[in-house]
Amino acid sequence: MPALLFPAALAALLALAVPLLIHLARRSEARPTDFAALEWLREKPRPKSRLRFDDLLLLALRLLLITGLALWLARPVLTESADRTPVVAAVPGVDAGPPAAAMRNIWLASGFPPGDEPQASCLAQACPPLFSLIRQLDAELPPDVPLTLIVPECLAGLDAERPRLSRAVTWKIVPGAMPASAAPPLRLHFILPAGSDPGLRYLRAAASALQSPGTPTQAIIVHIAAGPLPAHLRAAVTKGATVLAAPGVTAAGVATPIWHDTDGQPLATMQRIGRGYLYRFTRRLDPAAMPILLDPDFPRQLAAILAPPPPGRAMARDVAPITGAPPWPVPARDLQPWLALAIAALFAAERWLATRRRRAVSP
Amino acid sequence: MSPDLIPPAVRNRLAGLRLTARRAVDLHGLGLHHSRSRGAGLEFAQYRAYERGDEPRAIDWKLYARSDRFFVRESERESPLALWLLIDASASMAQEDEANPGWSRLAAARGLAACMAELALRQGDRFGLVGLSSGGLRLLDAGGGARQRDRLALDLNALAAAGAFPALTQLTPLWDRIGAHDLVVMISDFFDAQAMDLAARLAGARREVLAIEVLTVSERDFAYPGGHRFRDPETGAELLGDGPALRAEFLARFGTARAARHARFDSLGIRHAALVLDEQLDVPLRALFGARAAGEYG
Numbered sequence: 001m002p003a004l005l006f007p008a009a010l011a012a013l014l015a016l017a018v019p020l021l022i023h024l025a026r027r028s029e030a031r032p033t034d035f036a037a038l039e040w041l042r043e044k045p046r047p048k049s050r051l052r053f054d055d056l057l058l059l060a061l062r063l064l065l066i067t068g069l070a071l072w073l074a075r076p077v078l079t080e081s082a083d084r085t086p087v088v089a090a091v092p093g094v095d096a097g098p099p100a101a102a103m104r105n106i107w108l109a110s111g112f113p114p115g116d117e118p119q120a121s122c123l124a125q126a127c128p129p130l131f132s133l134i135r136q137l138d139a140e141l142p143p144d145v146p147l148t149l150i151v152p153e154c155l156a157g158l159d160a161e162r163p164r165l166s167r168a169v170t171w172k173i174v175p176g177a178m179p180a181s182a183a184p185p186l187r188l189h190f191i192l193p194a195g196s197d198p199g200l201r202y203l204r205a206a207a208s209a210l211q212s213p214g215t216p217t218q219a220i221i222v223h224i225a226a227g228p229l230p231a232h233l234r235a236a237v238t239k240g241a242t243v244l245a246a247p248g249v250t251a252a253g254v255a256t257p258i259w260h261d262t263d264g265q266p267l268a269t270m271q272r273i274g275r276g277y278l279y280r281f282t283r284r285l286d287p288a289a290m291p292i293l294l295d296p297d298f299p300r301q302l303a304a305i306l307a308p309p310p311p312g313r314a315m316a317r318d319v320a321p322i323t324g325a326p327p328w329p330v331p332a333r334d335l336q337p338w339l340a341l342a343i344a345a346l347f348a349a350e351r352w353l354a355t356r357r358r359r360a361v362s363p
Numbered sequence: 364m365s366p367d368l369i370p371p372a373v374r375n376r377l378a379g380l381r382l383t384a385r386r387a388v389d390l391h392g393l394g395l396h397h398s399r400s401r402g403a404g405l406e407f408a409q410y411r412a413y414e415r416g417d418e419p420r421a422i423d424w425k426l427y428a429r430s431d432r433f434f435v436r437e438s439e440r441e442s443p444l445a446l447w448l449l450i451d452a453s454a455s456m457a458q459e460d461e462a463n464p465g466w467s468r469l470a471a472a473r474g475l476a477a478c479m480a481e482l483a484l485r486q487g488d489r490f491g492l493v494g495l496s497s498g499g500l501r502l503l504d505a506g507g508g509a510r511q512r513d514r515l516a517l518d519l520n521a522l523a524a525a526g527a528f529p530a531l532t533q534l535t536p537l538w539d540r541i542g543a544h545d546l547v548v549m550i551s552d553f554f555d556a557q558a559m560d561l562a563a564r565l566a567g568a569r570r571e572v573l574a575i576e577v578l579t580v581s582e583r584d585f586a587y588p589g590g591h592r593f594r595d596p597e598t599g600a601e602l603l604g605d606g607p608a609l610r611a612e613f614l615a616r617f618g619t620a621r622a623a624r625h626a627r628f629d630s631l632g633i634r635h636a637a638l639v640l641d642e643q644l645d646v647p648l649r650a651l652f653g654a655r656a657a658g659e660y661g
Binding site for chain 2: 031032033034035036037038039040041042043044052054
């Protein structure tokens with residue numbers, strides 16, 4: 001349904017009066033026409049009230065042009081223009097059967113590719129988070145489009161909450177299982193440098209707090225000395241090691257903040273180098289600058305940053321999506337670019353018509 | 364004529380035209396027209412007895428051999444004609460069509476005059492020009508030759524449309540110059556009664572008068588789309604009107620007036636032709652001087 005986002009711009013339609021005035025056929029009366037055979041011309045009363053316009057085609061084009069410009073300013077959109085065919089989405093790799101007729105068959109993968117495109121199977125390797133994809137699909141579809149989800153019996157890569165969707169979906173379970181993600185939670189093993197740096201005390205404390213029996217472990221190399229990252233550490237990171245560094249350590253590349261304090265200020269950044277990661281505190285390891293060092297929760301938060309807990313795994317019948325979420329507004333389609341094209345075409349036509357040679361008088 | 368007065372295409376088509384007079388003319392010199400004087404020429408007229416002073420080469424020696432007397436062979440002398448181009452230079456002649464600005468009635472009249480002067484020059488006739496305007500007559504006495512052609516071009520280009528048609532009292536210099544049996548071509552719109560009167564008086568005084576009326580396209584079609592303020596350039600009278608509403612009645616009344624004019628021309632023995640401004644210049648010339656026009660040599 002077409003709508004205007006900024007209807008006040010329709011006031012620009014007042015400009016329609018300009019071409020109407022230009023084309024009003026009063027101009028020829030202002031300038032006398034020489035006519036020697038006036039003797040044989042008999043005056044006739046002419047209808048006074050009737051307005052006449054010269055060059056009707058050009059006038060129509062100009063009116064259209066101005067109307068188009070006013071509409072363009074009013075930002076027209078087309079709502080509810082989305083596809084309303086029912087959607088069948090399958091986890092890549094499951095046996096979805098023959099493609100359903102009169103339905104849109106897509107894969108539950110990022111970008112929701114159509115069902116006839118081959119996809120890497122999720123039953124053989126790790127996939128993007130499944131529930132996140134389901135929520136995204138629910139948000140992107142118009143509210144009353146029926147949705148069927150084909151999932152294997154055993155799901156992996158789940159998050160903490162069952163998807164709460166805006167519609168009731170058909171939750172179709174077919175045989176198959178998604179593989180569990182890599183491993184159980186890692187035990188962290190900190191390799192701390194020797195020294196008397198005051199910050200090291202907190203890291204040591206955290207390391208001992210996180211120390212617990214059990215394998216496998218992930219080694220975290222702690223590097224405190226300021227300056228560029230030493231070459232041997234850089235090589236180790238490139239091969240896959242994880243380095244936790246103090247703020248003075250520099251390394252080429254872009255780092256993204258991954259840990260924020262309660263005020264939203266970054267505490268640590270992560271930078272990917274080769275196959276490994278370089279984590280860096282953004283502040284001095286000093287309780288004055290970084291109060292969280294004294295927090296009892298500091299070791300656990302540090303561990304969550306360095307080795308996030310692996311996603312969950314569940315039976316599909318237990319985690320069927322529930323309804324109750326408010327429907328998502330469907331994004332409206334912006335008509336401005338198309339209107340701009342139409343306006344450009346109209347303008348070209350207007351210029352051609354106004355400047356062609358056989359026109360006698362040019363209003 | 365200067366090259367801008369006669370379009371090249373028209374100049375090319377002038378080749379088939381000849382200025383012709385219906386009546387024999389009575390002047391001296393060699394020309395193309397009938398003459399009442401006899402003398403040296405091509406058409407045999409009669410034999411007469413030799414008199415002193417006759418040229419020996421005019422004697423018919425074969426007849427002398429038969430009759431033993433001198434006879435002189437006489438032919439009809441072909442005589443040149445004087446062509447007078449009378450161009451109306453009143454303000455109404457400045458009218459032009461919106462579709463073709465710059466091509467006024469007067470410009471067309473200049474072209475017509477130039478064409479006819481070219482014809483006259485080619486057949487050895489003399490030609491003169493009179494520009495008729497109440498502001499004053501512009502007179503170029505009849506003469507022949509290429510110099511006369513250049514003088515005519517100069518006068519034609521200097522002609523400007525202004526004022527009204529001259530009164531008959533202003534026209535007395537004409538009678539001194541235009542002799543009997545001269546060919547007079549009047550180029551005008553003939554909207555003024557005085558123009559008609561002048562043509563009638565010239566025709567009544569044994570001048571052979573031809574009339575070329577020059578009309579604009581708007582007078583023929585009256586295709587004015589909207590409201591216009593029509594103004595008569597000579598009187599300054601104005602009339603506000605809507606083109607389509609006025610059209611039918613104007614065309615009817617104008618057609619009636621034209622028919623009446625033509626009837627008057629015919630009754631006076633004035634051959635006439637019309638040029639509408641979107642036509643080629645030689646259209647009226649072809650009607651007046653073409654092969655099918657009034658017969659040459661009787």
